[in-house]
Amino acid sequence: MLKNFIKLKQIQQYFKISYKHLSNTYFQIENKSNYLRVKDNNNNYHDFHYFWLRHNCSCFKGCNNAQTKERTISTTDFPIDVYPLTQTLSKDNILTIEWSDANHVSKFDMNYLIENSYAKNITHVNEPIIKLSDVEIDYNKYKTQTLEYFKDCKIRLDTYGSVIVRNRGIDTEAIIQDFGGELFHSHFGRLEDLKTDNTTNKNTDQLGN
Secondary structure, rough: HHHHHHHHHHHHHHHHHHHHHHHHEEEEEEEOOOOEEEEEOOOEEEEEEHHHHHOOOOOOOOOOOOOOOOEEOOOOOOOOOOEEEEEEEOOOOOEEEEEEOOOOEEEEEHHHHHHOOOOOOOOOOOOOOHHHHHHHEEHHHHOHHHHHHHHHHHHHHHHHHHOOOEOOOOOHHHHHHHHOOOOOOOOEEEEOOOOOOOOOOOOOOOOOO
């Protein structure tokens, strides 16, 4: 039994080493005009826009809160035309990018990128066909037609993934009721006030940093 166990561990170790060896040559990186292309040895490629990569930096030096692990960087904190100054891919498949904005450095595990690939083997990108009027509705139009209001909201959410309701007011609780009335509590409580120096959140460790 012990002999078979040792043999099994040796086999597992062999495959672990073999996989690691393959992973060193699994990915190739190419720079494009405004995105990074990742190729693998299965003839797949994954495109990641520089803007997306910069916004998804996982560091705790201005991009994420070290305690809550939540993102703190805003898309307005860096230029929309941000681009890599340098990039390196280590033997353990960690991609390191030095960015054009203040020489900020980001590190990405290639497994994370592949798992979050949003443009795999894309050969053509159609121009957006959605217009503001497609997702926009005027609350005043419905008056007491509550069911019609809910129906039109749902149609837009199902079709486009978003809805913009004009003239609904700023009664937060009423708006919550519009969409079912159930909320998932977060680290900051039932609701999170997105403003600095507030005292209404359950925890305020991230805000104002």
